[in-house]
Amino acid sequence: MATAMTDTTALIRLMSWLSPVFPTGGFAYSAGLEQAVADGAVTNAASLHGWIATTLVHGAPWNDAVLLAEAHRASDNLDDIADLAELGRALCVSAERRRETVDQGAAFLDAAAHWFGPGALPPRETPLPVAIGAAAGLAGIDAEAALAAFLNTLVTNQLQCAIRLSVTGQTGAAQILAALEPSVADMARRAAAATTDDLGGSAFGADIASMTHETLQPRLFLS
Incomplete structure (x- = not known):
């Protein structure tokens, strides 16, 4: 059963679970951004900001956020979690997208098991947002806080990819991170009250980039 915890403990745990050193391998995935750079769709800080802002609100991250919220509510029901994992x-719009979310979900669950008893967490083939939502729910972490941390991590991962792809430097990345803070907070608030009826997206350029990246050579990232 879910148990409440203090705000400080919840913050520390979210920082641990979503930190770059937690072994989920997020550094290896660009979620199609590498392809967007190769195609010339993202060339500088301004276009990078637009790409991340659009995909965050209208692309896969919104669906991930809804799945996380639903998994948080169903955290003590492994049958419901299994249904959400299947959904x-x-x-996933591409093989790389599926690999990204399932492999990171498995890695997250392996590492997060240190905080839980045997059999509490879902199986390893659970996608990352469902895995995080289930773990946060079981730990008694506030859903909106978990969503905000998850979405902010998605943004920071994209910015780290952009730095490695030489689209922007650390100062430019920090500027974009600051500018996107209100969008992250608003999206977390909306997703916390969302259900599977609210699933959907229209970031077709990001979806196509994710598919096309499967044949990109040479490349730095797995997606």
């Missing part, structure tokens, strides 16, 4: 895998 999460079905929503």
